[in-house]
Amino acid sequence: MFSDSAEKLKHVLQVKSEIMRAAREYLRSRGFVEILPVILSRVTDPLHHETYDGTVDYYGRPYTLTKSMILHKQIALRTAPRIFAFSPNVQMEPEERAPLRRYLAEFVQLDxxxxxxxxxxxxxxxxxxxxxxxxxxxxxxxxxxxxxxxxLPVPETPFGRITYQEAVARFGEDYDDPLSSSLSAPAWLIDFPRAVREFYDREDPARPGVLLDMDLIYPEGYGEALSGGEREHTLPHILRRLKQDGIPPERFSAYLRFVEEGLPASAGFGIGIERLTRYVCNLGHIKEARLFPKVPGVADAL
Structure with missing residues (x-):
């Protein structure tokens, strides 16, 4: 009655459900409070690569579909010290990213x-x-x-660490795939230069131009697992970073009002559930990790 692909998807969705259940249980056991995600907002993650915004008119103001919970997480920490959300994100990537097989326009991120x-x-x-x-x-x-x-292997901790400079020296600027393919276990990529990341990643006071951030890289060629780090949280630093990135502060005025009132220092990360499912299930393409997937360059999905 059902095709082999439907039977495979059934197994994948069962694994995906267990991933989310186990993650939620782990975080709740360590004092995290689950919050509900923000879908529409006046501000969202600017990202440091090209995407197409999904905007709507909301009573005469442009609102956008959120690309991540990063800015809202910082504000939410004023009410609880440890928070997480399974956040539906929309990042409409250019068609050129389609061959990488790890991008979806619509995905869930554990933030x-x-x-x-x-x-x-x-x-x-x-x-x-x-x-x-x-x-x-x-x-x-x-x-x-x-x-x-x-x-499925269970890696030993602590995971290895590689600096951005080491990765570039070994694999060149396009280090993503060769670095991931060279790994036999997950590893942290740390110390990105300020120029390649967003304004909210905190600059190391002891090393100007170097950020206190990180990516987790999957082994076996599966690429980036998560991205995160410490956050800028003071108005002067954030305004300076916006200026360095050529972003008009007015674009983030709704967020900056909260910054001016005071945000706590913090650190965190976001991990894509579909990418995690792809790795766990050994899938060739991320579209196999989701019902009704929408991939770059394809506009006929349901």
Whole structure:
């Protein structure tokens, strides 16, 4: 009655459901409060690469579909010290990204943020979360993994660390795929230069131009898993970074009002659920990790 692809998707969705259940359980057990995501907003993540905005007219004002919860997470920390959300995001990528097989226009990101945390502290949280999810999937989805032909490893902690400068020296500016393919276990990519990241990533006071941020890189060629770091939270620093990036402050006036009132220092990250599912299930394309996927360059999806 059903095709082989439908049977495969059934296994994938079962694994995806377990990933989300295990992640939620892990974070709640460590004092995190789950908040509901923001879908429409006057401000959203500017990102540092080209995307197309999804905007609507809301009582005469332009509102956009959110690309991440980054700015709202910072504000939400004024009410709770540890928060997370399974946030539906819309990032409409240019068609040129289609061959990379890891981009969706519509996806879910597990976004978390911790008041007063350092990069090292959220790296430790990220490693614990990742290992807990791997163990839970192995235990509770053994039949699905077998059907998918996946022998899922559980990595040892702490994960390795590689600086941005080391990655570029070894693999060149387009380090993403060769770096990931060279890894046998997840590893952290740290110390990005300010010029390649967004205004909200905190600059290291001891190393001007270097950010206190990180990406987690999957092994086996699956690419970036998560992105995060410490956040800029004071008005002078944020205004300076906006100016350096050539972004008019008026574009983020709604956010800057909260910054002026006072935001806590924080650190956090966002991890894409479909990318995580793709890695766990050993899928060739991220579109296999979601019902009704929308990929760059294709406009006939449901």
């Amino acid at each position: 978390l943020e911790v008041r007063g945390a350092s990069r090292d502290e959220v790296i430790e949280i990220g490693e614990g979360l990742f290992v807990a999810v791997m163990r839970s999937v192995r235990e509770n989805c053994a039949a699905e993994l077998a059907a998918l032909g996946r022998e």
